[in-house]
Amino acid sequence: MHVSGASQITLGLLILFGLFVMYTRLKNWFDSNLPIIFYIVLIVYMQSTEGSVPFWLIFTGLALGLVLRFEFLNNGFTRFVKVLELGALSGMLYLSTGMLLQ
Numbered sequence: 001m002h003v004s005g006a007s008q009i010t011l012g013l014l015i016l017f018g019l020f021v022m023y024t025r026l027k028n029w030f031d032s033n034l035p036i037i038f039y040i041v042l043i044v045y046m047q048s049t050e051g052s053v054p055f056w057l058i059f060t061g062l063a064l065g066l067v068l069r070f071e072f073l074n075n076g077f078t079r080f081v082k083v084l085e086l087g088a089l090s091g092m093l094y095l096s097t098g099m100l101l102q
Contacts, residue, residue: 007049011100014038014045018093025068025086030078035065035085042092053095061088 021035039062046053064085067073073081 011096014042015093015096022089025082030068039065052099053092057088057091061085
């Protein structure tokens with residue numbers, strides 16, 4: 001799908017917001033609600049513009065973000081879930097950037 005005008009600016013801002021979410025995860029700020037807000041906004045945007053990011057990928061990232069936010073896990077499992085979430089988030093940002101440059 002070709003994105004133009006205000007949708008292109010909104011998508012660019014979402015990509016920047018996603019990069020900030022990655023920064024918060026790399027700094028181990030697990031008590032932040034920003035990743036959850038990001039995933040909800042991304043779901044709304046992708047559903048309204050019929051974007052190229054798969055729905056299951058967004059919900060996987062949201063579920064992993066909720067596990068990190070609301071569960072108290074040991075260090076090894078927390079690191080494993082964080083790597084999975086960063087992988088899902090990287091995939092979402094890659095596909096979103098592809099939408100933006102298309």
